[in-house]
Amino acid sequence: MSTLTINTRRFLQDMETLSQIGATPQGGVNRPCFSQAHLEARAWFRQRSNEADLELRIDSAGNHSAILRQEGASQSLLVGSHLDSVPFGGRYDGALGVVSALEVIRAVKDAGLRLPCHLEVIDFTDEEGHHLPYLGSRALAGFIEPDEFQQPIHGRPKFETGLALAGLTEEGILAAKRNPASLAGYLELHIEQGSRLATADMQIGIVQAITGIRSYHLLFLGKANHAGTTPMQGRQDAGLGASAFRLAAREIALQSAPDCVVNVGYMNFSPGALNVIPSQVETGLEIRSTNEASMDALEAALLAQAHKEAQRFDLGLEIQPHPRATPIHMHAEARAAISESAQALGLRAMEMPSGAGHDAQSLAKLTRAGMLFVPSAGGISHSPYEFTPPEDCVNGANVLLNAALRLAGHL
């Protein structure tokens, strides 16, 4: 089976150039959506699109596309990711997917291939949710709720300023939906953000499904009192309930839900003084899995356990669920295209879940979506110390190229 490969030098040069936009002293980038650095990165994308003689398209949600038109084609195969980063994040998360997609298109163009569909590199707006998570890809898929605009993560004024800087409007975002019939599929290359590939000595991860998320805000309610004068027995120490819950949550997940992960990322103690018994502890529980049934069972067990621990320590308990994300399965044809391409390139690949959310989950509602991962050194992400060796980036880009050709019906 024939394989096409990318222009490695051009690809790595683009990765390097892009990493200088919003560069931070630790070697990462700081490009939150609509920041000066993010807008500069998008300007660089437009410039590179022009230089490659591609058609530039910016939709009303700000998503940037560079298109290689195919005569007579009626559908577009999208390939991309995002140029925004978390605050003080790394240079691979998102950027790798956009730069490799750009290289995929240029490689196809350079090779003079004729495909049955248009090829479109896409850079989505605000994947990281600096204002609203997956804003661009959800707008494209048509499931933004107008209500969301009232409560962006960092408040209305910052959101409004950001929209104005980017030349966008809320009406425009709501109108950015694309017709599923016009799409041939979507492919995204991303860093793994974990260490499963390294542990298994694999080069390519073929995403089976993107994780579902259930999360809760829990409030354990006790009674503040003097830590010296109050006998140990009569205390209503909210810290005990929260701590016992934290430990039990881990045990339950390890013992009964091997396909789920659980996190308790914060505990806020009130009043929070050395010599005062904590009257309340706010904490957050997050459950992730690609298996909805496992999440159902684990959620029920953990919430029951929270009530049990509250009762054990004579505490009140309030539980507030956050909006759910259901697991999203990648399309079988996209997975096959990735798998076959990795095999054709002689790369070690395995199927795996994505524990993080990605724009591919929005696209999966519209079209045949697929994702592939390359290893993250040390499993580090959302950090300036994020690192994926150049050879792994190149491997990913080559698999992306060949998978795109397969999904486009060329191979």
Next chain:
Amino acid sequence: MSTLTINTRRFLQDMETLSQIGATPQGGVNRPCFSQAHLEARAWFRQRSNEADLELRIDSAGNHSAILRQEGASQSLLVGSHLDSVPFGGRYDGALGVVSALEVIRAVKDAGLRLPCHLEVIDFTDEEGHHLPYLGSRALAGFIEPDEFQQPIHGRPKFETGLALAGLTEEGILAAKRNPASLAGYLELHIEQGSRLATADMQIGIVQAITGIRSYHLLFLGKANHAGTTPMQGRQDAGLGASAFRLAAREIALQSAPDCVVNVGYMNFSPGALNVIPSQVETGLEIRSTNEASMDALEAALLAQAHKEAQRFDLGLEIQPHPRATPIHMHAEARAAISESAQALGLRAMEMPSGAGHDAQSLAKLTRAGMLFVPSAGGISHSPYEFTPPEDCVNGANVLLNAALRLAGHL
């Protein structure tokens, strides 16, 4: 055995009047040391001293005294507490001790008693440590370190402003030491700030000793990582170590140290996000007991446990001790004077430790010091909801009066 009693109406009226100075909407008072309200409360004290025709003395640490001189006497028996409060505290903590002492002196004066020593009501500066804890009583006892002035709790500028408002200087504070030979003893009435008296159905607590304190700042060190993409097994979650330590500390204290209390008042998670594995948790451990040997044993067990939990969850651990407070025993003669007075008045009294620190601990280094408690409703203190029924306040003042007469050698 004869007993003298206070003027109940005058005493309760003074409690009421004083509670209006710095009154807060919830019914408490806000009189941090050197605040406008605190200075007003001291002005009120001077006025009441004048009205009672007592000799006013303000020492160079700002301690206010109202003195009933006894001809031919060479020693003074001090009776008092403090007029400052914690921010937004209650109307009993400190105030009860000063107002009852004032009433004790007036009752002695009204009765025309002749005593073998001068009687002196004393209101100490900054018991609550808004700037430096037990500032006035430690200055009187001569164990303020000049270095302390460089690091007052709320910073130098606030401390300097406070001193200026009160007309005090650091040199003056260091020079406020009194000669132990001039003192006959010290008595202090205070609210219990706990619920032991109520639990035992007692009216008066005779303090055996004021608690010692050992405290530590602990830092559990893990590794921040993505909560979705990082497998459960490889995590270094600082929250697990801190939570396990919290629970184990309680179990160890309950099982092996019944005469100690233990508190973990705060846990600060970093980075503290729902979807990030906590990289570090700062937490605080406090051990209190009047039994030094028990504290030694418990401290050793708890610090060993902290290391054990850190190891169990693959975490680093740093432990920083805070300065210690050793347990301070009340004088046997002062305890006897209180006990005999309670008995003579037909009140149910029991010996008990003080879990909180008090000015009496400073005085104990100089002279025969004693303390008595009256019940705190619900064990609540350092709160606007602090409450001690009037009859308990009156009982305490009557015991204080008769204990003072006994310690002065009159009864």
